[in-house]
Structures are given as structure tokens and as C-alpha cells.
Amino acid sequence: MAKQPSLERHWCSELVAIINVTRRGLAESIPGNLEEIGGRSALVLSESPLPLGSRVHIACRSHVLKGSTIRCEFHRALGYFLEIELAPASRWSRRWFLPQHFLPRREFQLMLSA
Numbered sequence: 001m002a003k004q005p006s007l008e009r010h011w012c013s014e015l016v017a018i019i020n021v022t023r024r025g026l027a028e029s030i031p032g033n034l035e036e037i038g039g040r041s042a043l044v045l046s047e048s049p050l051p052l053g054s055r056v057h058i059a060c061r062s063h064v065l066k067g068s069t070i071r072c073e074f075h076r077a078l079g080y081f082l083e084i085e086l087a088p089a090s091r092w093s094r095r096w097f098l099p100q101h102f103l104p105r106r107e108f109q110l111m112l113s114a
Contacts, residue, residue: 009038012099018082019057020050032082034060034099039091042067042084049080056084063097066090 014034019027030050036043042058042065050056050069058065067090071083086092 008105009036009041009043010105011035011103012037013101014060014099016044017059018044018046018050019059021055021057032058034058035081037092037099037102039093040086041070042086042092044082044084045079046082047079049074050082056082058084060097060099064090065092 012034016032016034018030018032020030021027030046030048032044032046034042035045044058049072052069052072054069056067056069058067065084065086067084067086069082070085071081073081073083075081
């Protein structure tokens, strides 16, 4: 059975800008909140949907993660959860960027098992 990307991510909270780069080269900025982060994917909460396969940049303070949307799920009370698969050249690492509010996966697994 393949691993689910969300199981590989850490909980976090960081205000970000999601820049949707269109095929015509236009860029549209959408505010969002980085909810989960992992080496290969990120989950961002936004007020606006994005089509699957959209090329996006996630601007986090002075760092930019690049990738494409692989899931867009609407939650009535919260908004749109955008799952972003990060490009191979844009993999996330704690050494490179640490979100403002960060809870490593191991720590919340311990809290859940207590």
C-alpha cells in the first residue's frame, strides 16, 4: 500500500501567498495559511479554489516553494484545502525554512497515543 502524503507532513501555521502561474505567464496571488508541510507536499487553506494541475508558488516570508495542485477540497466552514505536490527542485527541509508555528509529526503522534 502506498503512503499517503498527509501522513508524511508536519502540522504548522504560517500566513503565505499562493501565486498561481497561468499558462499565459500571468501570476495571481491568493492569500492562504500553510497548515501542513512535508518534504514532498504541503497543505494550504485558502478562500479561493485552484484547478488541479495549477502551477503554483507558495511564498513563505523570504522563501518560495514551487509545485502544482493535486487536490482542492472545499470545507464549508473553513474554505478550500489545496494540496500541493512540491517540485523535485523545491523539496522542503527544516534546515531551509521552518514555519512560524510548527509541530513535528512525531510530537503529535506521541500526544495522540498518550
